[in-house]
Amino acid sequence: MRMDDYRESDNIEDRRGGGGIGRGGVGIGGIVLALVISYFTGINPMTLLGIMEQTPLARQEAPVAHKPPANDETALFVSKVLASTEDVWNQTFREAGRQYENPKLVLFTGATPTACGTGQAAMGPFYCPGDHKVYIDLAFYRELKDRFRAPGEFAQAYVVAHEVGHHVQNLLGIADQVHKARQRVSEREANALSVRMELQADCLAGVWGKRTDTMKQVLEPGDLEAALTAASAIGDDRLQQQAQGRIVPESFTHGSSEQRVRWFRRGFETGDMNQCNTFKTDRL
Structure with missing residues (x-):
């Protein structure tokens, strides 16, 4: 195929090497949520982050x-x-x-x-x-x-x-x-x-x-x-x-x-x- 002169699409998402599934970790949204919960409950935010890292939701990001x-x-x-x-x-x-x-x-x-x-x-x-x-x-x-x-x-x-x-x-x-x-x-x-x-x-x-x-x-x-x-x-x-x-x-x-x-x-x-x-x- 002669594609040399064809433009590239802007609609490519390259997730390779980006973490995959099951690596764990909590994003910035999770950190904010932990701080909010900590404010109202008094639970140490580091404890909450540790719990969140073990949840399926965190692992499936x-x-x-x-x-x-x-x-x-x-x-x-x-x-x-x-x-x-x-x-x-x-x-x-x-x-x-x-x-x-x-x-x-x-x-x-x-x-x-x-x-x-x-x-x-x-x-x-x-x-x-x-x-x-x-x-x-x-x-x-x-x-x-x-x-x-x-x-x-x-x-x-x-x-x-x-x-x-x-x-x-x-x-x-x-x-x-x-x-x-x-x-x-x-x-x-x-x-x-x-x-x-x-x-x-x-x-x-x-x-x-x-x-x-x-x-x-x-x-x-x-x-x-x-x-x-x-x-x-x-x-x-x-x-x-x-x-x-x-x-x-x-x-x-x-x-x-x-x-x-x-x-x-x-x-x-x-x-x-x-x-x-x-x-x-x-x-x-």
């Missing part, structure tokens, strides 16, 4: 975020990809008479607090609708290359674009509708709704790919194939076959390799988010 180092090439690339999604979706929403809200992207290592609970690197990249943030441990890109055999910058960009696709769904109210619908149906039906949700995010990632290339001509030969390889590599059927030696379609939550490739390609070929309505089609 989010690390201080900062900008990624200038020499961190992977973080710089992710920042530019996020900027490209901002440009694409701001323009797309304007064309539809809507207002787009840029999400934040959080870089973390191992685990980090989120509005959706503790985020774990083992979960892979994810989006939290509660705080409008995308979370990614950049170690996932090594796994994408080594375990899933899906190298290449456009494959990495696809991962970010897919999670931003979930943010688009959230802004449009789709995520909330699906969440409510899943609570009213069986587990099998809920899984089927999740598949439609994920395939739509794949399609929206394809729309981003098409539109950002139209804006900036960022794609190079082989880039599209890299993204399609990544989409195929993380299909439920392939992951289940690798993990347990058999495929259980009714337990799918993201879609098969063929489905993920087809919906990403649909978004990429049309560049039209209206072509991504996976909830009104009989053939996924």
Whole structure:
């Protein structure tokens, strides 16, 4: 991908090396609270601070975020990809008479607090609708290359674009509708709704790919194939076959390799988010 001339996003939170979860310690707010309690109760504030350091609330405070180092090439690339999604979706929403809200992207290592609970690197990249943030441990890109055999910058960009696709769904109210619908149906039906949700995010990632290339001509030969390889590599059927030696379609939550490739390609070929309505089609 030709991203050298692309701007960096201002919406990156780098929590790596910022404390993680479980390090303890009380922030300035906790100190003030201890002093107030001490004033009214007469308890030694140092005693109160010692108690507060042992509470789950103190241990779950989010690390201080900062900008990624200038020499961190992977973080710089992710920042530019996020900027490209901002440009694409701001323009797309304007064309539809809507207002787009840029999400934040959080870089973390191992685990980090989120509005959706503790985020774990083992979960892979994810989006939290509660705080409008995308979370990614950049170690996932090594796994994408080594375990899933899906190298290449456009494959990495696809991962970010897919999670931003979930943010688009959230802004449009789709995520909330699906969440409510899943609570009213069986587990099998809920899984089927999740598949439609994920395939739509794949399609929206394809729309981003098409539109950002139209804006900036960022794609190079082989880039599209890299993204399609990544989409195929993380299909439920392939992951289940690798993990347990058999495929259980009714337990799918993201879609098969063929489905993920087809919906990403649909978004990429049309560049039209209206072509991504996976909830009104009989053939996924």
